[in-house]
Amino acid sequence: MNALIPMYIIVPLGAAFITVILGRWLASIGKYLLxxxxxxxxxxxxxxxxxxxxTLVYRVGGFADAGGIPIAIFLVLDxxxxxxxxxxxxxxxxxxxxxxxxxxxxxGEDKFYAxxxxxxxxxxxxxxxxxxxxxxxxxxxxxxxxYALVAFGIEKQQLEATFKYQVLGGVSSLFILTGIGFIxxxxxxxxxxxxxxxxxxxxxxxxxxxxxxxxxxxxxxxxFPFHSWxxxxxxxxxxxxxxxxxxxxxxxxGVYVIIRLFFNIFQLNYEIAMAITVLGTLSMIIGVLLAVxxxxxxxxxxxxxxSQMGYVIIGVGIGLLVLTRGxxxxxxxxxxxxxxxxxxxxxxFKALLFLNAGAVEYRTGTRDLKRLGxxxxxxxxxAGSSFIASMAISGIPPFNGFFSKVIIIIAAxxxxxxxxxxxxxxxxxxxxxxxxxxxxxxxxxxLHSKYKDVKExxxxxxxxxxxxxxxxxxTSLLIIPGVRGAILQPAVDxxxxxxxxxxTVIGI
Amino acid sequence: MILFILCLILFLIGLYGVMVQRNxxxxxxxxxxxxxxxxLFLVLIxxxxxxTVPIISESFxxxxxxxxxxxxMVLTAIVIGLATKGLMLSxxxxxxxxxxxxxxxxxxxxxx
Numbered sequence: 353m354n355a356l357i358p359m360y361i362i363v364p365l366g367a368a369f370i371t372v373i374l375g376r377w378l379a380s381i382g383k384y385l386l387x388x389x390x391x392x393x394x395x396x397x398x399x400x401x402x403x404x405x406x407t408l409v410y411r412v413g414g415f416a417d418a419g420g421i422p423i424a425i426f427l428v429l430d431x432x433x434x435x436x437x438x439x440x441x442x443x444x445x446x447x448x449x450x451x452x453x454x455x456x457x458x459x460g461e462d463k464f465y466a467x468x469x470x471x472x473x474x475x476x477x478x479x480x481x482x483x484x485x486x487x488x489x490x491x492x493x494x495x496x497x498x499y500a501l502v503a504f505g506i507e508k509q510q511l512e513a514t515f516k517y518q519v520l521g522g523v524s525s526l527f528i529l530t531g532i533g534f535i536x537x538x539x540x541x542x543x544x545x546x547x548x549x550x551x552x553x554x555x556x557x558x559x560x561x562x563x564x565x566x567x568x569x570x571x572x573x574x575x576f577p578f579h580s581w582x583x584x585x586x587x588x589x590x591x592x593x594x595x596x597x598x599x600x601x602x603x604x605x606g607v608y609v610i611i612r613l614f615f616n617i618f619q620l621n622y623e624i625a626m627a628i629t630v631l632g633t634l635s636m637i638i639g640v641l642l643a644v645x646x647x648x649x650x651x652x653x654x655x656x657x658x659s660q661m662g663y664v665i666i667g668v669g670i671g672l673l674v675l676t677r678g679x680x681x682x683x684x685x686x687x688x689x690x691x692x693x694x695x696x697x698x699x700x701f702k703a704l705l706f707l708n709a710g711a712v713e714y715r716t717g718t719r720d721l722k723r724l725g726x727x728x729x730x731x732x733x734x735a736g737s738s739f740i741a742s743m744a745i746s747g748i749p750p751f752n753g754f755f756s757k758v759i760i761i762i763a764a765x766x767x768x769x770x771x772x773x774x775x776x777x778x779x780x781x782x783x784x785x786x787x788x789x790x791x792x793x794x795x796x797x798x799l800h801s802k803y804k805d806v807k808e809x810x811x812x813x814x815x816x817x818x819x820x821x822x823x824x825x826x827t828s829l830l831i832i833p834g835v836r837g838a839i840l841q842p843a844v845d846x847x848x849x850x851x852x853x854x855x856t857v858i859g860i
Numbered sequence: 861m862i863l864f865i866l867c868l869i870l871f872l873i874g875l876y877g878v879m880v881q882r883n884x885x886x887x888x889x890x891x892x893x894x895x896x897x898x899x900l901f902l903v904l905i906x907x908x909x910x911x912t913v914p915i916i917s918e919s920f921x922x923x924x925x926x927x928x929x930x931x932x933m934v935l936t937a938i939v940i941g942l943a944t945k946g947l948m949l950s951x952x953x954x955x956x957x958x959x960x961x962x963x964x965x966x967x968x969x970x971x972x
Contacts, residue, residue, distance in 0.1 A: 485933055492940045499947055503954075511955050512967050518948050519878060522891050525944075529898050529937060536930065537905045 353403075356396060357410040357427045360437065360476040363389045368469035375462030382465025383452050389469070390445040393476075397437045400429065405842060407431075407856045409482070422543050422858050426482025430853065431842025435692060436479040436608050438839070439699045442823070443599050444472055446816040450707055451592040453810040454714060458590070464504060471497035471596065475604040482857060483543045484532050491528070491572070491605050495521050498601055502589040513581075513588035520581045524571035531564035545857035548617045562624050565613060566631075573606020575665065576635035579658045583642075586654035587719075591710020594650060598657045599703030603695055607661060611668050611691075616846075616853035620676045629669030629772075636662025637775060640782045649709045649719040649794065652786065653702065656745065659779060660698045666772060667691020667760045671847070674767050681848070683766045688844050689836075690759030697752040697827055701744040704820040708738035711809045711817065712794060721790065726799030730806045733814040735795040737821035742791055744824045746784035752827040863904055870897035884952040884962045888945065895941045899934050906930030 367389045371382040400408075411424035429437075448468070455461045474494025481487040499521065503514035536542060538557060539550035551558065567578070574582040582602075586594050614624060639659030646652035671688035674680065711734045712727065713719050728735035744751035747758075757780055764773040808814060829835050846853065874897060877890020906927035914928035952962065959967055 485936075489936060489940070492944070496940075496943050496947060499944075499951075503951060506954060508955075508958050508967075511951055511958065515884065515948070515951050515955065518944065518951065519887060519891065522944055522948075523875075523878065523894070525940075526894050526898050530901065532933075533898070533902050533905055533930075536933075542929070 354408050354410045357408055357429050357480060359396060360393060360480055361473055363393060364469045364473040364476065368466045368473065371462055371466040371469065375466065379462055382462040386448045386465050386469055390441055390448050394441040394445050397434065397441050401434050401438065401839060409857055422546055425486060426543060426857060427480045428482040428857055429480055431846040433479050435696060435839065435843045436604055439696060440472065440475050440479065440600050440604055443699050443703045444596065446820050447592045447595050447703060450813050450816040452812040454592055454710060454813060458504065467497045467501050471501065475601060478605050479608060482545065484535065484547065485542045487609065488528055488532060492525060494601065494605055495525065498597060501593045502585050504590050504593065510588045513584040517581045517585040520571060524568045527564050528568035531561050531568060534561050543858065544617055545854035548854040551618065558618060558621065559623065562618060566610065566627065569606050569609045570631065573602050573610060573661060574658055575631045576638055579635065582658060583651050583654040586657065587648060587650040591706055591713065595703040595706035598654065598706055599699040602657065602661060603699060607664055607695065611847065614672060615850050620672065620850065622676045625669060625672035625676050629666055629673060632662045632665025632669050633772060633775060635659065636666065636779050640779045644782060644786055647721050649712065649721055649790065650706065652790065653705050653709060656783065657702055659783065660702065660745065663757065663760055663776065664691050664695045664698065667694060670763055670767050670769060679767065683763055685844055685848060686759060687763035687767065688847055689840055690756055690763050692843050693759060693830060693840060694756035697744065697756050700820060700823050700827060701741040701753060704737060704741040704817060704824065705745065707817050707820065708734055708741065711813055714809055715806045716803055721793040723800065724794045725797040727803065727806065728795040730803065731808050733808055733818060737817040738795065739791060740821040740824050742787035746787050747780045750828055751824055755828055755831045867897050867901045867904065882964050884955060884964060888948050888952065892945060899937055902930045902934050
């Protein structure tokens with residue numbers, strides 16, 4: 353079963369190169385390769401979740417340890433990784449199927465699919481990489497592919513957004529590389545599990561490297577002071593790419609790495625845990641406040657992404673704080689479960705909302721909410737699925753967003769952070785108000801005479817939106833203990849026993 | 861020690877370029893300078909004073925080698941840098957065709 357792990361990198365990377373080589377003669381090969389490879393990887397992920405509950409380790413090249421030092425390149429697949437693999441492959445599959453109709457408006461479709469495959473390979477690589485330099489390389493693969501995809505329409509707006517994204521992304525990569533340099537300098541190793549055992553006790557050095565890495569990965573995750581690129585890039589990109597960037601990329605290359613580093617690699621540290629929680633709270637509040645005044649459909653969604661990632665960060669941040677203070681383990685479990693659950697939920701409903709925005713733009717040609725209206729009768733599938741997604745993001749039961757938000761709020765109260773719980777509730781209410789506006793202006797109200805002949809979107813787009821809306825309902829089932837035990841519990845366990853990562857991976 | 865300080869100064873020069881310059885090409889040059897300073901830093905980490913080239917051969921036994929791993933990292937970082945700079949410059953050329961200028965102050969279609 354260990355030999356299946358490299359498939360996550362080989363399959364999308366191979367699909368990308370085959371698409372580039374054969375795309376000149378077989379223009380439509382890209383969409384089939386992408387869809388089938390994602391179908392395979394989604395199946396593989398479910399198979400691994402059900403039949404391989406233990407941690408899997410694969411050594412590229414099969415090098416054995418030399419004198420007790422792990423010299424092979426490790427690929428590691430533990431409970432927390434599996435959640436991310438599930439998010440990437442499932443959302444990726446839905447978005448890839450949606451793209452079949454959507455990309456007909458572009459020339460050079462094969463290049464779109466090749467870049468999409470490269471981005472997927474990069475994200476899968478970041479998630480399963482077992483050493484920090486490979487993580488950096490895969491992160492750059494994902495980033496470069498996403499820079500190119502944001503600019504895919506080559507309009508003024510898209511080029512400008514991609515330039516801003518590239519400059520900030522480039523600076524963040526350099527911070528990460530410097531951090532990796534410092535880590536290698538002190539520990540003499542790049543293997544994540546080995547770093548965890550070699551890092552010195554908490555002190556100035558740990559704080560310094562942590563700040564460099566929070567700066568770098570925080571920029572990739574669009575945490576509060578580093579968020580300025582996200583609304584531009586995510587609103588200008590083609591809609592399927594916006595869904596991938598907002599739904600998957602900021603989690604796989606940003607939030608995942610922050611969580612992995614500060615739970616499993618660095619020693620728990622109160623100041624850093626506090627800093628992460630404060631950044632999460634600020635992004636949650638400021639993101640939603642900036643979103644309220646937006647009239648561009650996709651820009652509004654992009655600001656909400658910043659705010660919702662704040663929820664994820666405060667969930668795991670409370671978990672970190674409770675663990676460092678040596679508080680009740682139950683509260684820590686609750687908080688981390690809430691954070692990871694919200695990450696899964698956010699990827700589903702935010703991807704769906706961006707696909708809805710794309711469907712509206714596909715038929716009407718505009719994203720300006722003031723100029724839309726009354727589309728519910730013309731586009732029932734889009735309107736219905738966007739209603740479900742809006743309710744899910746604002747935390748209305750029985751949709752998935754409600755349960756994860758409630759878990760985070762209960763954890764905040766139990767841990768004694770009453771202000772945090774209050775802020776989370778207030779932000780949720782403002783989110784509801786903001787999405788009521790979207791529903792009212794885009795789908796209800798008077799139909800503009802210009803849009804009398806608007807039709808429902810083609811089958812592939814409608815089908816993936818319906819399926820994602822169903823997943824919004826199905827993921828609520830994760831709250832049931834039996835289902836939670838199979839998917840969420842291994843992830844929480846992997847983070848909770850912070851030292852177990854290095855023990856299981858390199859066997860010390 | 862002086863080398864590390866020079867590295868930091870180079871990094872700050874690049875950062876100044878990225879933050880202050882208003883010309884697209886100069887911003888890209890600033891980013892490139894930052895990247896070179898990080899690359900120099902990585903090379904310095906691996907250097908052991910008095911060490912030789914890390915090529916093992918039988919006639920050189922008990923010789924002090926410099927650490928080869930940062931050098932491998934540097935090669936990868938240079939290749940990644942090439943890809944990002946190439947993409948950035950091509951976007952800059954496209955932007956020049958759209959706006960007729962490299963001045964970032966005149967590119968303001970995105971607001972809010």
